[in-house]
Amino acid sequence: MQFRDLKYQYQVLKEDIDAAMLKVASDCNFISGKQVKELEEELAEYVGVKHCISCANGTDALSLAMMAWGIKEGNAVFVPDFTFFSTGEIVSFAGATPVFVDVDLDTYNISIDSLEKKIKDTIEEGKLTPRAVIPVDLFGLPADYDNVRKIADKYNLLVLEDGAQGFGGRIGERRACSFGDISTTSFFPAKPLGCYGDGGAVFTDDDDMAALLRSICVHGKGTMKYDNVRIGLNSRLDTMQAAILAVKLRAFNDYEVADINKVAERYTELLSDVVKTPVIPDGFYSSWAQYTIQLDSRKERDGLQAELKKNDIPSMVYYPKPMHKQQAFDGLLFNDKDYVNTIQLCDTVLSLPMHPYLTAEDMDTIVEVIKQYKLRA
Numbered sequence: 001m002q003f004r005d006l007k008y009q010y011q012v013l014k015e016d017i018d019a020a021m022l023k024v025a026s027d028c029n030f031i032s033g034k035q036v037k038e039l040e041e042e043l044a045e046y047v048g049v050k051h052c053i054s055c056a057n058g059t060d061a062l063s064l065a066m067m068a069w070g071i072k073e074g075n076a077v078f079v080p081d082f083t084f085f086s087t088g089e090i091v092s093f094a095g096a097t098p099v100f101v102d103v104d105l106d107t108y109n110i111s112i113d114s115l116e117k118k119i120k121d122t123i124e125e126g127k128l129t130p131r132a133v134i135p136v137d138l139f140g141l142p143a144d145y146d147n148v149r150k151i152a153d154k155y156n157l158l159v160l161e162d163g164a165q166g167f168g169g170r171i172g173e174r175r176a177c178s179f180g181d182i183s184t185t186s187f188f189p190a191k192p193l194g195c196y197g198d199g200g201a202v203f204t205d206d207d208d209m210a211a212l213l214r215s216i217c218v219h220g221k222g223t224m225k226y227d228n229v230r231i232g233l234n235s236r237l238d239t240m241q242a243a244i245l246a247v248k249l250r251a252f253n254d255y256e257v258a259d260i261n262k263v264a265e266r267y268t269e270l271l272s273d274v275v276k277t278p279v280i281p282d283g284f285y286s287s288w289a290q291y292t293i294q295l296d297s298r299k300e301r302d303g304l305q306a307e308l309k310k311n312d313i314p315s316m317v318y319y320p321k322p323m324h325k326q327q328a329f330d331g332l333l334f335n336d337k338d339y340v341n342t343i344q345l346c347d348t349v350l351s352l353p354m355h356p357y358l359t360a361e362d363m364d365t366i367v368e369v370i371k372q373y374k375l376r377a
């Protein structure tokens, strides 16, 4: 059994993906081929924003936003404590200071109360200037952007949506990667929309910001590549990846997001009496980067993971460590009592095999192992 079955997906899409890859190989337009521009247009249309700027990976996408906004030393950027390392890393990489914020136990996303408290504390302390907040669409579920926006407006903060896991999600009719002043995603293979290597994208409705982001992506180019008007990066999406993504975006849009939602519904139906299952608030729609359950303790979680492994069922702990406890942030001072939810989640979460092609038989096998384990626990 696969955790995310990319091999099966390739078999389904093989004919089109092979043709797309061969076309790039025979045209030899490996960098900035026309497929890149075409994909950017399709992605912008899918998300419902004016501009999509593709780049080398989801981490660069976040860094591009930091650079475009001129976020620097002395600035505070608010980041959930329960996320992948990148979300905090890029703040320090820009020279600014990440201020970690606790998350909600039901949605796994940034807690609005903790956010406002951390902003107030930072202002009161007077050492850092609050500049931005980076809500993460964790496990495919968009963060609570209505309330994030209220807080951001109140304290004059920019909103950077980290949609690395959120692509394909929605709040009402509005799609993920449209909620930030700038929004980003990742096309790492295991993300909801993945390519065959590294890839990422930045989204914005702001024309000037889009032009600036395009310049920063390509060595701070001015009128052309050999006219350099600012310090930038070399961060581009390969033509090969764009060609593959164009095929995969069609499947994603046509049926994959709908199918993975059916898988989630079935998991929840079978498991909601057995363990704590994910909560999707009214009006929200997830793209299910992960299906993450909660057990009662670290011991029970680790025991279940071992039991699943014995039955050849892969599972993952996303994430085993709060951001504020990462050694890389040792220089910053945080108090565990501000992060009780994140600390609890790191001990109790377990992500189960999840992809649009997961069969009912495989799900039954997984659910049976969990049920038997809980009966004995």
Ligand SMILES: *Cc1c(COP(=O)(O)O)cnc(C)c1O
Residues within 6 Å of the ligand: 057, 058, 059, 060, 083, 084, 086, 087, 136, 162, 164, 165, 186, 187, 188, 198, 199, 200
């Ligand atoms: C994967 C991920 C990233 C980074 O994306 P890469 O393409 O791997 O650089 C950033 N934030 C979150 C929440 C992620 O899950």
